[in-house]
Amino acid sequence: MVDVLVSIDVKGSQKIATGKVREIFDAGDGRMLIVTTDRISAFDVVLPDPIPYKGYVLNLLSLFWFDMIGDIVPNHVVTSDVDKYPPPFNSDPRLSGRSMLVRRAEPLPVECVVRGYLAGSGWKEYKEKGSICGITLPAGMVESQRLPEPLFTPSTKESPGTHDENIDFAKVASIIGRRNAERIRDLSIEIYRKAADFALKRGIIIADTKFEFGLVDDELIIIDEVLTPDSSRFWSKDTFMPGMSQPSFDKQFVRDYLETLDWDKRPPGPHLPAGVIEKTVKKYIDAYEMITGSKFPFN
């Protein structure tokens, strides 16, 4: 049986927030429980049909990477073992595999984007200005080309519905102070390099990604999700072809299908045909299996 989680309430607990994909509960004692649902958003709109297993994939991939980059930076994970959760969460079998208990941090209000390749808003800014976030790049680069060095291209963290805005390093320093700005810049680049090298050996190009950091009692830690198909552009190494936009590993079938419709990209989003859902599920599971090298445990 396919088990799907679209939304969740846990009796006897207080929900702190509902994002496009995650639901967050207060777990007491400076902790929160983050549940990753199977909701999918495209063009910033949550679609009415879930992608089965997506929540597992995002949650398990984040845990995989948190562990791998543990020698670079501490993270917010306390445990993902449901038996060790505080009540009432420890008696809820729906949470297994798709949740983690974390330390609640004060998030630094900057999205730490790292780009190894020219895509998305980075490509757009390069075409207009020859630079990204104030960093000048060689002339004549083409779309999706690998950058000479990975770049830290931060953006503001805006409230839902507003688009994040690229900012330069000086602006980051003015928001969170020079010392923290330097630390999150250097950490972001170091994490990206390690993860991108690792993923490439397994056939996946991490074109760019976004990290969030937070403070817990003055300690700087990495929070939120890391290096998932939702927070990153994953491309297949086999089909990589600079000079054009690359199919994204995960949501491409969804976006391609939506582009065939007469939909204005405003809520409510349209339903997806079963075939599009099936192919998308397979892509998420492929990403999990290629990166971790283990068989996906839930299907």
Ligand SMILES: Nc1ncnc2c1ncn2[C@@H]1O[C@H](COP(=O)(O)OP(=O)(O)OP(=O)(O)O)[C@@H](O)[C@H]1O
């Ligand atoms: N350890 C933590 N402490 C405090 N806040 C955290 C922690 N980990 C993640 N968060 C916050 O929780 C939220 C994660 O929820 P989610 O990903 O669903 O929402 P979002 O990314 O803000 O918005 P959306 O996904 O809807 O665009 C983010 O706002 C993130 O900053």
Ligand SMILES: [Mg+2]
């Ligand atoms: Mg998020």
